[in-house]
Amino acid sequence: xxxxxxxxxxxxxxxxxxxxxxxxxxxxxxxxxxxxxxxxxxxxxxxxxxxxxxxxxxxxxxxxxxxxxxxxxxxxxxxxxxxxxxxxxxxxxxxxxxxxxxxxxxxxxxxxxxxxxxxxxxxxxxxxxxxxxxxxxxxxxxxxxxxxxxxxxxxxxxxxxxxxxxxxxxxxxxxxxxxxxxxxxx
Numbered sequence: 001x002x003x004x005x006x007x008x009x010x011x012x013x014x015x016x017x018x019x020x021x022x023x024x025x026x027x028x029x030x031x032x033x034x035x036x037x038x039x040x041x042x043x044x045x046x047x048x049x050x051x052x053x054x055x056x057x058x059x060x061x062x063x064x065x066x067x068x069x070x071x072x073x074x075x076x077x078x079x080x081x082x083x084x085x086x087x088x089x090x091x092x093x094x095x096x097x098x099x100x101x102x103x104x105x106x107x108x109x110x111x112x113x114x115x116x117x118x119x120x121x122x123x124x125x126x127x128x129x130x131x132x133x134x135x136x137x138x139x140x141x142x143x144x145x146x147x148x149x150x151x152x153x154x155x156x157x158x159x160x161x162x163x164x165x166x167x168x169x170x171x172x173x174x175x176x177x178x179x180x181x182x183x184x185x186x
Contacts, residue, residue, distance in 0.1 A: 041176015
């Protein structure tokens with residue numbers, strides 16, 4: 001039995017992270033959130049601009065990393081700039097690195113898009129006919145901070161709920177670039 005995170009674990013971790021951030025956003029005043037980066041891209045032919053957010057009063061952010069043993073996980077969640085709600089049109093880039101910190105190689109990458117937040121159908125790269133790709137131009141990780149710049153591309157397939165499998169016949173293209181500070185997960 002492997003001790004490394006499986007794609008299913010990554011999907012659960014990503015979903016729990018979105019639930020936790022939804023609760024955090026509901027509780028934190030807007031001025032308590034500070035933009036720490038941005039993601040620009042296209043999903044299904046539509047252009048989006050997202051921002052990653054730091055919530056200093058809670059010691060958390062939507063762009064974080066965590067190391068355990070030889071595995072480092074990175075989660076970069078973008079919230080639409082100027083959108084009607086911070087919880088609509090959310091993008092999440094999640095990956096695991098094997099090796100020492102920023103020198104590790106990507107062993108698992110998932111990209112998700114939540115156009116209607118957690119209430120409606122969403123799009124995920126898990127089980128899609130083509131693997132998601134996340135690449136870094138810059139990745140630095142230290143005990144107290146990090147920085148990530150790079151690009152992503154994926155085929156995202158519709159999933160009607162967390163309990164149903166993705167519909168591999170209903171997929172959309174996603175691609176873009178990101179540049180964000182990363183907070184170590186507490």
